[in-house]
Amino acid sequence: MTINRRDFLKVSGAGAASTLITGCASQGGASAMKGNPKVVIVGAGFGGATCAKYLRKWGPNIEVTIVEPNDNFVSCPISNWVLAGMKSMNDITHGYGNLSKHGIKMVKDYVVGVDTGKREVKLKSGSSLSYDRLVLAPGVEVLTDSVGGYKEAEAAGKVVHAWKAGPQTAHLRKQLEAMPDGGVFVMSVPTAPYRCPPGPYERACMVASYFKKAKPKSKIILLDGNPDIASKKGLFMWAWNTHYPGMIEYRANNAPRAVDGNKMIVSTEFDDVKADVMNVVPKQRAGEVCGMAGARNDSAGVWCTVKLDSFESTTVPNVHIIGDSVLSNLPKSGHMATNHAKIAAASIVEMLAGRPPISVPVVANTCYSATSDTTAGYVANVFRFDKEKGYVTQPDGGATGQGDEINLAYAESWAQNIWAEALS
Amino acid sequence: MHKKSILLIAGLSFAALGTAHAADLRTQAISATCLSCHGPNGKSGGAIPSLAGLEKGYFVQAMKDFKSGARPASIMKKHAAGYTDAEFEAMGAYFASLK
Ligand SMILES: Cc1cc2nc3c(=O)[nH]c(=O)nc-3n(C[C@H](O)[C@H](O)[C@H](O)COP(=O)(O)OP(=O)(O)OC[C@H]3O[C@@H](n4cnc5c(N)ncnc54)[C@H](O)[C@@H]3O)c2cc1C
Numbered sequence: 096m097t098i099n100r101r102d103f104l105k106v107s108g109a110g111a112a113s114t115l116i117t118g119c120a121s122q123g124g125a126s127a128m129k130g131n132p133k134v135v136i137v138g139a140g141f142g143g144a145t146c147a148k149y150l151r152k153w154g155p156n157i158e159v160t161i162v163e164p165n166d167n168f169v170s171c172p173i174s175n176w177v178l179a180g181m182k183s184m185n186d187i188t189h190g191y192g193n194l195s196k197h198g199i200k201m202v203k204d205y206v207v208g209v210d211t212g213k214r215e216v217k218l219k220s221g222s223s224l225s226y227d228r229l230v231l232a233p234g235v236e237v238l239t240d241s242v243g244g245y246k247e248a249e250a251a252g253k254v255v256h257a258w259k260a261g262p263q264t265a266h267l268r269k270q271l272e273a274m275p276d277g278g279v280f281v282m283s284v285p286t287a288p289y290r291c292p293p294g295p296y297e298r299a300c301m302v303a304s305y306f307k308k309a310k311p312k313s314k315i316i317l318l319d320g321n322p323d324i325a326s327k328k329g330l331f332m333w334a335w336n337t338h339y340p341g342m343i344e345y346r347a348n349n350a351p352r353a354v355d356g357n358k359m360i361v362s363t364e365f366d367d368v369k370a371d372v373m374n375v376v377p378k379q380r381a382g383e384v385c386g387m388a389g390a391r392n393d394s395a396g397v398w399c400t401v402k403l404d405s406f407e408s409t410t411v412p413n414v415h416i417i418g419d420s421v422l423s424n425l426p427k428s429g430h431m432a433t434n435h436a437k438i439a440a441a442s443i444v445e446m447l448a449g450r451p452p453i454s455v456p457v458v459a460n461t462c463y464s465a466t467s468d469t470t471a472g473y474v475a476n477v478f479r480f481d482k483e484k485g486y487v488t489q490p491d492g493g494a495t496g497q498g499d500e501i502n503l504a505y506a507e508s509w510a511q512n513i514w515a516e517a518l519s
Numbered sequence: 520m521h522k523k524s525i526l527l528i529a530g531l532s533f534a535a536l537g538t539a540h541a542a543d544l545r546t547q548a549i550s551a552t553c554l555s556c557h558g559p560n561g562k563s564g565g566a567i568p569s570l571a572g573l574e575k576g577y578f579v580q581a582m583k584d585f586k587s588g589a590r591p592a593s594i595m596k597k598h599a600a601g602y603t604d605a606e607f608e609a610m611g612a613y614f615a616s617l618k
Binding site for chain 2: 433444453473478493502505
């Protein structure tokens with residue numbers, strides 16, 4: 096790829112004034128590396144877009160390129176609210192246009208190969224990009240092959256996961272709207288670890304909230320692959336008992352094994368469950384590109400392990416992984432992905448200047464979940480960095496036991512702010 | 520500011536840096552993690568308050584009061600509890616410097 100050098104320098108100059116220290120720090124990097132260091136980022140989701148912005152902010156001489164196939168960012172957070180009819184697809188869809196204002200180069204393409212020896216990524220269009228450091232932020236790959244009959248039923252529009260917000264979210268909303276009163280919505284929860292632990296239980300609340308208003312005789316059967324509610328149990332039990340008594344049937348240890356799109360049946364080890372609308376969410380692993388880079392290096396070969404001061408792979412040099420693809424005790428959330436991005440960006444700026452990574456001593460996570468169209472709760476934790484143990488959970492965090500109106504307002508403000516943090 | 524003195528400061532720990540003109544990268548990184556809620560550059564949209572331009576003394580007191588419970592909060596007690604007084608000081612100087 097080429098970058099118009101004169102334009103690039105103009106942008107760098109504008110940014111330099113506000114970042115005195117890092118500005119001069121990274122000049123050292125530039126001379127050490129001959130020319131401007133290049134960072135390629137795969138994926139413009141919560142992790143990738145945020146990382147690009149902070150790399151440009153803290154290292155104005157760094158050439159940052161993002162590869163992303165989608166025209167728009169469609170947010171998973173708040174997508175459950177679309178299922179409730181509280182928000183529209185339009186509300187959760189945002190453009191990438193502002194990223195170029197930071198001097199970030201957007202390439203609309205898909206990465207199909209990584210040569211970590213040559214430090215080069217190959218694109219679907221046939222071209223390639225070279226890098227000094229590579230950031231992989233591809234989110235998750237949903238393993239639809241792990242559920243029998245899934246691919247056929249999905250192709251026929253009979254089952255969706257809607258665990259990547261987009262057309263499947265809109266399709267699921269339409270199916271719920273078309274379902275007769277008294278129908279059965281069967282939803283499954285993948286075995287942990289998976290993207291957004293409270294997400295499935297929030298979705299049950301949001302669909303129940305819609306049913307309560309529009310089709311109150313309907314039922315929800317929640318088939319959980321886990322032995323218990325995996326996140327904010329107290330909050331969700333409270334919500335199901337107070338807002339939707341009798342509507343949600345919860346079955347632990349009930350991972351779907353197969354779906355039948357013609358008969359509309361979800362089969363578990365124990366029985367066949369008849370559904371009017373099927374929302375089966377298969378298990379997941381680190382995004383495809385992590386496999387291409389040889390970075391799915393946990394014991395199961397499924398997720399990526401990283402050095403937590405830099406988010407560089409523990410085994411593949413010059414490759415950093417952020418967001419949902421990372422396996423650690425930090426939750427797989429959009430909130431956390433943006434924070435991975437900031438820690439990685441700070442360390443990459445330092446490493447490109449020939450200095451050791453920054454260990455950011457403290458970081459926090461929050462996940463708000465709506466429990467009805469007027470209430471929400473949250474889980475919040477602070478983690479402090481320890482060289483041996485990584486990020487250690489601090490004692491005073493935790494989840495709310497009930498939802499309330501103020502947290503719903505804050506959840507909405509959180510979404511506005513984190514979208515802006517990633518994309519504005 | 521001269522380059523030499525900047526480099527000197529960058530080498531110090533963030534805690535010692537309370538009143539420097541530009542916050543060091545570690546302080547900026549810690550502060551940046553608050554912005555997933557409080558908005559880019561500390562400017563919030565919607566119900567969550569903005570942090571940009573808060574006076575340092577006010578900021579530090581607010582964080583201490585959240586931590587102790589003296590100031591009631593929906594969520595800030597859980598966050599403030601995990602940070603040290605030195606971090607409050609460093610972040611306070613940084614957020615006060617944002618316009
Ligand atoms: C229903 C639901 C509700 C949720 N609610 C919340 C919430 O309230 N709060 C919260 O914090 N989190 C929430 N999450 C979790 C949040 O969506 C994820 O944690 C977050 O998206 C992870 O960010 P990421 O950058 O890792 O991946 P993503 O945001 O998914 O971004 C990955 C990007 O990479 C691109 N990509 C993938 N492969 C390639 C390739 N080979 N080449 C080029 N580009 C590629 C993709 O197109 C995508 O744009 C929710 C998730 C779901 C499903």
